Amino acid sequence: MKKRILLVLIMAVLVNGFALTASAASKPPTFVTVVMDGMKLWFPDAQAFIDENQRTLVPVRFVAEALGAKVGWEAESRSVPIQKDTQSIRLTIGSNIATVNDEEVAFDTQAVMQGGRTFVPLRFVSEILGVAVEWDSKTNTVFLTSTEQLNGKTDPWGRLIRTTNLPKNAADYPYILADVPNAMYEMVYPYHHEERYKVAATVAGQAEYSKQNKDIWMTRIKTFGSLWLNVDYRTIDDSWAQALFATKMQNSDGELRRIREYVSWVKENHIRIEGYLDPEPSMSFYDGFGSDHIRAHFRVRFVDYDKSERLLYDQWFPNDLRFEKGAWYEGYTDIQMSTNVGGDWGSTLKVSPTASLFSNYMFVKAAEKDE
The missing domain is CATH 3.30.457.10 (Copper amine oxidase-like, N-terminal domain)
Structure with a gap:
C-alpha cells in the first residue's frame, strides 16, 4: 500500500x-x-x-x-x-x-x-x-x-495505460503501458510448448499471478540483478556468492560451487561490471515446460576485464561477442523463474538456476549522454 x-x-x-x-x-x-x-x-x-x-x-x-x-x-x-x-x-x-x-x-x-x-x-x-x-x-x-489527476487509466502499479499506437501483438498482454516502447512487447517469446504455453494476457487473471505475488517476484529479480550485474574483482568475496545463490531456486549446492568458481574467475580476469534489471510485472508468461518468464529492461557495462570470456555468471554468455569497455548496453531480456513447490506456488517463485541475460534478448549500445 x-x-x-x-x-x-x-x-x-x-x-x-x-x-x-x-x-x-x-x-x-x-x-x-x-x-x-x-x-x-x-x-x-x-x-x-x-x-x-x-x-x-x-x-x-x-x-x-x-x-x-x-x-x-x-x-x-x-x-x-x-x-x-x-x-x-x-x-x-x-x-x-x-x-x-x-x-x-x-x-x-x-x-x-x-x-x-x-x-x-x-x-x-x-x-x-x-x-x-x-x-x-x-x-x-x-x-x-505534479497534477491533481492523471489523464488516463493506470495499472495496479500506478502506470499509465495507452490505447493508441499499439504493438502488433497487443492481445498477448493484459494492457499496454504508455512508457514502454512497442519493441519490448514485440520481442519474440522463447521456445514453448504449443499446447500448454500461456501468454501474459492469459495468466493475468489467475490467482498465482496476483499483484501480491508479482510484487515479491519483482523484488527478487531486482535483488538478483543488483548482484548479478554489479561485480568488482577488487571487492568480490564469498558473501557475494552466497547472496546471489540465495536469490535463485536452490535445487542443489552444485550451483553454489559454480558461483564460487565464477568469483575466482572474476578475480583472475580482473572483471568489473555495472548494471541493473528492471522487470515489468505485466509482462510475465508461462513457457509450457514448467517455468515462468518475466521480461525486464536492462542496462549493463563491462568496465574492465582481461579476457572477454565468462564476464557474467551466465551459462549462455556469448564469448564470441565483444563488448566495448566502459560503454553502456541496454535492451530487453526474459528472466526465467521457477519453483519446486506445487499447489499454491506463487510466493515461492525465484530466479531459475538457468536464468540468462542472453537466452532470449535484444540489445544495442546505448547513446552517450553528458552530465
Whole structure:
C-alpha cells in the first residue's frame, strides 16, 4: 500500500555519499523505481537507490528535467544549477551549503557525485519543485505527482495505460503501458510448448499471478540483478556468492560451487561490471515446460576485464561477442523463474538456476549522454 510522505522541513534531507560498489557484497544496492505522473523514468545509467541511511538518492538531472526544470553543470565550481519558473536551486558537490532562491541554506550533509552523476535525495528536489511524493515499500517505488489527476487509466502499479499506437501483438498482454516502447512487447517469446504455453494476457487473471505475488517476484529479480550485474574483482568475496545463490531456486549446492568458481574467475580476469534489471510485472508468461518468464529492461557495462570470456555468471554468455569497455548496453531480456513447490506456488517463485541475460534478448549500445 502506498503511503504518502508529508514533507515539511525539506532542507534537512541531504545525505552523505554512498559508493555503489561491492564492498558489502552481501548487501547489494537497493535500486528504486521512480514513476512521474504515471510514467516510469528510465535513467540512462546511474540508478536511483536507497542508501545505508534508508534515504532515496536520485541522479538529479533526469528527475529535475522530468519535472520541467532546466539543469546545468558548472565544472569549474562543481555545482549544479536547477531552474524551474521562479524556483532556483544551486547544489555544489562536496559542500553543505545550497542556494535556494538566492538564499544560502546550510545542511549537515552534502550532495554527492557517483559515476559521473550528481545524486541528491529525491524528496529535496521534488518538494522544492512543487510535486507530491508517495512511497510504495513493497516495490521500492517512488511516485511523483505534479497534477491533481492523471489523464488516463493506470495499472495496479500506478502506470499509465495507452490505447493508441499499439504493438502488433497487443492481445498477448493484459494492457499496454504508455512508457514502454512497442519493441519490448514485440520481442519474440522463447521456445514453448504449443499446447500448454500461456501468454501474459492469459495468466493475468489467475490467482498465482496476483499483484501480491508479482510484487515479491519483482523484488527478487531486482535483488538478483543488483548482484548479478554489479561485480568488482577488487571487492568480490564469498558473501557475494552466497547472496546471489540465495536469490535463485536452490535445487542443489552444485550451483553454489559454480558461483564460487565464477568469483575466482572474476578475480583472475580482473572483471568489473555495472548494471541493473528492471522487470515489468505485466509482462510475465508461462513457457509450457514448467517455468515462468518475466521480461525486464536492462542496462549493463563491462568496465574492465582481461579476457572477454565468462564476464557474467551466465551459462549462455556469448564469448564470441565483444563488448566495448566502459560503454553502456541496454535492451530487453526474459528472466526465467521457477519453483519446486506445487499447489499454491506463487510466493515461492525465484530466479531459475538457468536464468540468462542472453537466452532470449535484444540489445544495442546505448547513446552517450553528458552530465
